[in-house]
Amino acid sequence: MRNDMHEANRLSWNAATVAHNSHKGDQAAFFRAGGSTLYPEEVELLGDLAGLDLLHLQCNSGQDSLSLARLGASVTGVDISDEAIAFATRLSAESGIRATFERADLFSWFEEARVAGRRFDRVLASYGTICWLSDLGVWARGIAGVLKPGGRFAFIEFHPFAMIFDATWKPHYDYAPREPVAEAGIGDYVADAGSNLAVGGYHEGVVGFTNPHPSLEFNWGIADVVQALIDAGLRIERLTEYPYANGWIGFQAMRELGGRRMGPPETMPSLPLMYAIVAEKS
Template identity: 30%
Template sequence: MTDYRDVNRANWDERAPAHAASAGYNVAAFARDPHHLSDVVTFDRPLLGDIDGLRGVHLQCHIGTDTVSLARLGATMTGLDFSPASLTEARRLAAASGTPVDFVESDVYGAPDVLGAGAFDLVYTGIGAIGWLPDIRRWANVVATLLRPGGRLFIREGHPVLWSLQDDREDGLLVLEFPYFEHEEPLIWEDGGTYVDTDRTFQHTTTHSWNHGLGEIVTALLAAGMTITGLVEHDTVPWEALPGTMTRLPGGEWQVTDRPRRLPHSYTLQAVRAAV
């Protein structure tokens, strides 16, 4: 059986240069403006709070725009990703923007082996990340292992209800088509494009993904010794998740145009590792 990591890595290695060149990621703004932050981190700031002086790790950091943004808020940041092409772009971004960030290559489950245990005050995970992982309990154990006692997890992610919806309906109806709960076998996708505008042609178009229910995520963190300190559901998400049915709002967020309060688009979850 082909390892899902190999399949997904090939896809993300091809996406990375296209993402770095896209208007959506706006990489040039980081070099042009020393105060520029990604739209995602700008949205997160009210709940994220003051992170100045914290040692943080951004799991599944991709090309590093959010990682660099967190470093600009005063944290000493490490970015971790399994895609070497993504990390090449991330290191280029950090150098061009004059923002020191340490980038490390590893899949999430191997993070404690390369980063050590109990080394971080903050674990940050952003939009569109945990769906590439098959086992949310294993992920939660990694988070707890990386954090020092009293350290905090901050994750904003697409809502599992959103991930369950069929995204290509011509009638605009919101229809639950895919699993809400974690499933053993991956959802296998064939998609020749990506979520940013690009004229690049991709050769590796297959990806494997999994959904994880909100209850499963919370339960996994509790079982790993974490205390949930916040859970906020949002009626926006930072990409056009349901093409043709959404409106772009100021600040880069997207929202279902018709009665958006019907649908949780994303959520922010915070948890703390128990102090010894």
């Protein structure tokens, strides 16, 4: 585990979160009006949530967590960012949708939850999460440790194959490099995606954001993820690849496919841009 790198990323996320939420307008009003930020994929992966306890890992500012609570789950969201958890807590109160949000490094949180005997029917990790984690073994064992018997882990993530490309679709990076990749800092991807991620209506907000805090990313291959979950004692029930990315405009000339799904340019062949896993605890 590299807690020093996690701490560097916490600072970078704190700065980026302020910029991201500046583009989303009155989110409490969006939720009070019945809004949801979920995509069909995660709803399908999780199944019926009515009356279930759900843990949302790396929940960011809580918009998806509150959308899940609206489906009937009792939701706990965990994130390393102080800014994200503070925003999520306010949004829960102002929207009238009940959820619990806890700020912690995920690895420390897992150990404390294990000792306290906390258990959940569903665990979700969604979109841009594991690249911030330095050890998938600790992650997978933590998930297994907080799932109830028969509980389900749903995971949806951007495809690691897509991460070999730079922004111009030119192959540039190694697939699942062994060492973390240093970046200038978490950028304003909400500004890049516009209404795809600011679903309540895009606002200009912060302009020309530059993150003062560098970040480090850990790029894991699909085999790394699957094996970590198997080693933790979970049973893989489903592995799916998708030829589109939900909301994310990570490359030049991506085209809208409908439903806030983005695909590569028409001049390119189809390629996997997301994948999903469902794993269960016996």
